[in-house]
Amino acid sequence: MDATTTPSTDSLISQLAADFPDIAFKSKDTFEWDASTATVLYDPTDTLYAERTLHEVSHAALKHTSYDKDIDLIAMEREAWQLAKTSLGPKYNVNIAADVIEDDLDTYRDWLHARSTCPSCEATGIQVKKQGYRCVSCQASWRVNEARICALRRHLTQ
Numbered sequence: 691m692d693a694t695t696t697p698s699t700d701s702l703i704s705q706l707a708a709d710f711p712d713i714a715f716k717s718k719d720t721f722e723w724d725a726s727t728a729t730v731l732y733d734p735t736d737t738l739y740a741e742r743t744l745h746e747v748s749h750a751a752l753k754h755t756s757y758d759k760d761i762d763l764i765a766m767e768r769e770a771w772q773l774a775k776t777s778l779g780p781k782y783n784v785n786i787a788a789d790v791i792e793d794d795l796d797t798y799r800d801w802l803h804a805r806s807t808c809p810s811c812e813a814t815g816i817q818v819k820k821q822g823y824r825c826v827s828c829q830a831s832w833r834v835n836e837a838r839i840c841a842l843r844r845h846l847t848q
């Protein structure tokens with residue numbers, strides 16, 4: 691565990707830790723909500739650390755654990771940003787700009803587009819199971835990797 695945090699990070703995190711006693715907060719090099727251990731991982735060096743930390747806490751508050759369809763993951767990401775912007779942001783004096791949210795959701799839209807495009811004919815496929823798609827045009831089917839809530843940015847290069 692890396693305990694190195696800046697003073698400003700500390701004040702937001704200690705406020706959050708007091709208000710959400712059931713959540714553990716851990717400084718790391720990424721942002722993630724780990725429902726299995728009820729832990730929010732945050733990166734104190736990120737320029738959007740306050741926004742992204744509130745986003746992760748929103749996943750926790752909304753009890754997001756897992757999803758069946760990729761489209762559900764995008765809905766969860768949107769929902770978490772919505773709560774962060776309208777509820778947690780005003781409470782902790784963090785103004786979350788609309789384009790921060792849109793840029794983040796764009797990474798999910800790009801990801802979904804890449805996953806759902808048929809590798810044979812490039813038509814858009816439908817998701818038939820958690821890690822499988824089928825093309826409605828040429829009937830090809832293909833597998834996709836499992837994606838974790840909020841850890842997408844690190845997987846986009848795959």
Ligand SMILES: [Zn+2]
Binds near residue numbers: 809825827830
């Ligand atoms: Zn196809």
Ligand SMILES: [Zn+2]
Binds near residue numbers: 745746839840
């Ligand atoms: Zn998220």
